Amino acid sequence: MIPLRPRPPTGLGAAAIGPEEEAAVLDVLRRRELFRYYGNDPAHPPQVTATLEREVCERFGVPFALAVSSGTAALEIALGAAGIGPGDEVIVPAWSWISCFTSIVRCGARPVLAEIDGSLCLDPQEIVRLHSPRTKAVVVVHFQGAAADMLAIEHLAHRRGLFVIEDCAEAPGATFKGRRVGTWSDAAIFSFQHNKPMTAGEGGLVVTRDLRLYERAVRLHDLGLYRAHHSTITPACEPAFAGGQYRMSELTAAVALAQLRKLDTIRDHCRSLKARIAPRIQALPGLELRPLADPEGDFGFEIYFYTRTPEQSAAFRQKLDALNVWCQQRTGTYPQYRRDYVKTGLAANPRLSPFRDLSPWPAPGYRSEDFPRTEDYSSRFVALPLGWRTTLEDADYIASCVEHVYHQIDAR
Ligand SMILES: Cc1ncc(COP(=O)(O)O)c(C=O)c1O
Numbered sequence: 001m002i003p004l005r006p007r008p009p010t011g012l013g014a015a016a017i018g019p020e021e022e023a024a025v026l027d028v029l030r031r032r033e034l035f036r037y038y039g040n041d042p043a044h045p046p047q048v049t050a051t052l053e054r055e056v057c058e059r060f061g062v063p064f065a066l067a068v069s070s071g072t073a074a075l076e077i078a079l080g081a082a083g084i085g086p087g088d089e090v091i092v093p094a095w096s097w098i099s100c101f102t103s104i105v106r107c108g109a110r111p112v113l114a115e116i117d118g119s120l121c122l123d124p125q126e127i128v129r130l131h132s133p134r135t136k137a138v139v140v141v142h143f144q145g146a147a148a149d150m151l152a153i154e155h156l157a158h159r160r161g162l163f164v165i166e167d168c169a170e171a172p173g174a175t176f177k178g179r180r181v182g183t184w185s186d187a188a189i190f191s192f193q194h195n196k197p198m199t200a201g202e203g204g205l206v207v208t209r210d211l212r213l214y215e216r217a218v219r220l221h222d223l224g225l226y227r228a229h230h231s232t233i234t235p236a237c238e239p240a241f242a243g244g245q246y247r248m249s250e251l252t253a254a255v256a257l258a259q260l261r262k263l264d265t266i267r268d269h270c271r272s273l274k275a276r277i278a279p280r281i282q283a284l285p286g287l288e289l290r291p292l293a294d295p296e297g298d299f300g301f302e303i304y305f306y307t308r309t310p311e312q313s314a315a316f317r318q319k320l321d322a323l324n325v326w327c328q329q330r331t332g333t334y335p336q337y338r339r340d341y342v343k344t345g346l347a348a349n350p351r352l353s354p355f356r357d358l359s360p361w362p363a364p365g366y367r368s369e370d371f372p373r374t375e376d377y378s379s380r381f382v383a384l385p386l387g388w389r390t391t392l393e394d395a396d397y398i399a400s401c402v403e404h405v406y407h408q409i410d411a412r
Contacts, residue, residue, distance in 0.1 A: 002323065002400060002401060002404045004323065004324060005324060005394070005397045006324060007324040007325070007326065008324075008325070008326070008386075008387075008390045008391070008394035008395075008397065008398065009387060009389040009390060009394075010326060010385045010386065010387035010389075010390065011387045011388060011389060012195065012196060012197040012198075012199070012266060012270075012301055012387055012388055013192075013196055013197055013198040013199035013259045013262070013263075013266065013388075014194055014195070014199050015387055015388040015389045016259070016262050016265075016266055016388045017255075017259075020258040020261070020262070021254070021255050021258040021259070024048070024254035024255065024257060024258045025251060025254045025255060027254065028046075028048060028250045028251050028254045029251075031046070033046040033250060034249055034250050034251055035249065035250065036048070036049040036050070036067075036247060036248065036249065036250055036253065037227055037229065037247075045229065046250050048250045048253040048254050048257060049067050049248050049249075049250055049253035050229060051253075051257060052065075052067055052248075052253045052256050052257040052260065053065040053066065053067055053205075055257065055260055055261075056205060056207065056260065057207075059180075059260070060180050060182055060183055060207060061180070061183060062182070062183055062207045062208070062209060063208075063209055063211070063214075064207065064208050064209070064210075064211065064213075064214035064233070064234070065205060065206070065207045066205065066206045066207075066214065066217050066218055066221060067203065067204075067205055067248040067252075067253055067256070068203070068204045068205065068206060068221050068246045068247070068248055069202065069203065069204065069221075069246040069247065069248060069252075070191065070193065070202050070203065070204045070246070071099065071167075071169040071189055071190060071191025071192075071193060071204040072099035072102075072103060072191075072204070073204055073221070073244075073246035074189035074190065074191070074204035074205060074206045075099055075100065075103035075139070075165070075167065075189050076103045076106055076107065076220075076244075076246075077206055077217050077220045077221050077246060078165050078187040078188075078189050078206050078208075078213075078217065079103055079104060079107045079109070079137065079139075079165065080107055080216070080220050081187070081206070081208075081213045081214075081216035081217040081220055082136075082137060082163045082165070082186070082187065082213065083136075083216075084104070084107050084109045084136050084137055084163070085107055085108050085109060086108035086109065086354070087109075087134060088107075088108075088109040088110070088134060088135075088136040088137070089109065089110045089111075089112045089132060089134040089135045089136065090104045090109050090110070090111055090112065090135070090136060090137045090138070090139060091112050091114050091122075091126065091127060091130050091131075091135060091137070091138045091139070091162075092104060092111050092112070092113065092114065092122075092138075092139040092141075092336075093113070093114050093115075093116050093121065093122040093126075093139075093140075093141055093143075093374075094113040094114060094115065094116065094335050094336050094337060094371050094374045095116045095120060095143070095333060095335055095336075095374050095377075095378060096139075096141045096143075096167075096333065096336065097141070097167075097169065097170075097332065097333055098339065098341075100139055100141055100167055100336075101113075101336045101339070101341070101342070102341060104139070104354075105341075105347055105353070105354060106347070108352060108354060109136070109137075109354060110134075110354035110355065111336070111354075112130050112132075112135070112365065113336055113337065113365055113366065113370075113371070114126035114127075114129075114130055115371055115373045115374050116143075116373065116374050116377060117373070117377075118288075118290065118291045118306070118377060119143070119146065119148065119149070119290060119291055119292050119293055120143045120144070120146075120290060120304065120377060120378075120381070121140070121141060121142065121143050121146070121147070121148035121149070121293070122138070122140050122141065122148050122153065123373070124148075124149050124152035124153045124156055125156075127153065127156040127157055127160070127162070128156060131160050131162070135160070135162060136162065136163060137162055137163040137164070137165060138153065138157045138162050138163075138164050138165070139165050139167055140153055140164060140165065140166050140167060140185065141167045141169075141170070142166065142167065142168055142170060142171035142174060142181045143170060143171075143333070144170050144171070144301070144302045144304070144383075145170060145171050145174055145197075145270075145298055145299030145300060145301050145302055146171065146174060146290070146292045146293075146294075146295075146297070146298040146299070147171065147174055147175070147176035147181050147292075147293055147294055147297050147298075148176075148293060149293035150166070150176050150177075150181075150184040150185070150293070151176075151177065154184060154185070163186050163187075164184075164185040164186050164187075165185060165186065165187050165188065165189065166181055166182055166184060166185040166187075166188035166189070167188070167189055168181045168182045168188050168189065168190050169189065169190060169191035169193075169196065169204075170191075170196070171197075171299055172190050172196070172197050172198055172263060172299075173197055173198075173263045173264055173266070173267040173299055174267070174297050174298060174299040175294070175296070175297035176293065176294045176297050177294055177297070178296075178297075181297075182207055183207075186208065186209075186210060186213070187206060187207070187208040187210070187213055187217075188206070188207050188208070189204060189205065189206055189207075190204060190205040190207075191203070191204050192204060192205070192252070192255075192256050192259070195332075197263060197266055197267065197299060197301065198256065198259035198260055198262070198263045198266075199255070199256075199259060200252045200253070200255035200256040200259065201252070201255070202252065203248055203252045203253075203255075203256050206221075211234045212237070212238060214230075214233075214234060215230070215234065215236060215237065215238045216238055218230045219238065219240065219241060219243045220243045220244060220246070221243065221244065221245075221246040221247060222243060222245065222246075222247055223243050223244070223245055224240050224241055224242050224243035225240075225243070226238075226240075266388050267299050267300065269388060270299055270300035270301040270386055270387070270388075271298070271299070271300040272300075272392070273300065273386045273390055273392065273394075273395040274298065274300035274303055274386065274395075275300075276392060276395040276396060276399060277303055277384065277386075277395050277398055277399040277402070278303055280399040280402065280403060281303070281305050281399070281402055284402070284403065284406050284411070285412055286307070286308055286406075286411050286412040287305045287306065287307060287402075287406065287411060288305060288306045289303070289304070289305050289306075290303075290304035290305065290306070290381070300386065301385065301386050301387065302383050302384065302385045302386065303383070303384040303386070304381050304382070304383050304384075305381065305382055305384075305402075306377070306380045306381050306382075307380055307381075307382065307411055308380070308411070309380065310379040310380055312380075312409060312411050313379070313380050313381060313382050315405075315409045316382045316402075316405055316406075316409065316411070317382055319405040319408060319409065320382070320384075320401055320402070320405055323401045323404070323405070325384065325397075325398050325401045325402075326384065326385050327382050327383060327384055328383055328385065335368065335371060335374055335375070335378060337362065337366050337367055337368055337370075337371065338368065342362065342366055343362065345358070345361045345362065345366075384398055384402075386398075
């Protein structure tokens, strides 16, 4: 028997909240300037959101960053800024977060679901299989800390004239071939929701190298306006159009900025935990670590391994849980075709649904039987979440528990 330890703590950015976030929020409150575009002195608007955007640009090496109200808003803004709309198709992995699908529907475009590969990210070859004359864009999700194969994706997508959006909500701070995720594509989005590596409870970000896209994103997030602050970054040259209201407040930006400055430290800690556990899993024949496009670039906050059968992975989860080791199967992600909004195929108004002409519904491409590889991978993995407060001793305990259960259930 293995001596039982308490369940190791998890949590990423939220677990690292400390005096820096407190001081930053108090500063905004004490100045009584909560709105980013004007405060007490019209000549000197508050600067926290602007500083967050500037530091993102500096750290990521991108010219334009726009803070917004959530990662979902950022997706809708990036798609809208790229001009995606009715009649267009957007390729998106079937294994992805809710808003990767719904943001496309809300632009009026049709999400085209793609298979994942063993990395649990988009299989690049799906761009070849699913591309049609209506395809305008690809949404790439860097799933749970690790990058998709951006070299292959960029090559295949750009040869076909497709716009590429990196969804970095689950992988800020991760890199691919030494370059940060979010810098490989035409536009990228981030989320600061509570569970994320850097958090402000809610919040998001759009980054891009394209000044026209930046201006359109600004207009989309602020009622169609392009205020003076943004003109100092790049002058307006796009016509005004009707936008939404997805601005970030100075309070949110204060927390996000403090967290941005901690992001790489949290990542390095997670990587050191992963380095203790992964080689011990790799040494167990019959188990396969999630094969990553760039293992070096993984943020490292969740270790995935595959068993040979779904039954083995279920047995692993049950026995690891009994040993106080966290091991979720899904971490919030389900195949899109299992979600209710795909089963109904509806938009808020049925006339806005991009599926309204497809009958019977669910049509091919939106049913579980159309995704044998996604079904296979998602039924055989075990996920081990790690976090900012997970210690090296916890990591050793997790690895010992995996070895213990492996022998118990004979997972060779
Ligand atoms: C891959 C991915 N994209 C987008 C989002 C949406 O972010 P938010 O919750 O900030 O709207 C999430 C959040 O969980 C996510 O995991």
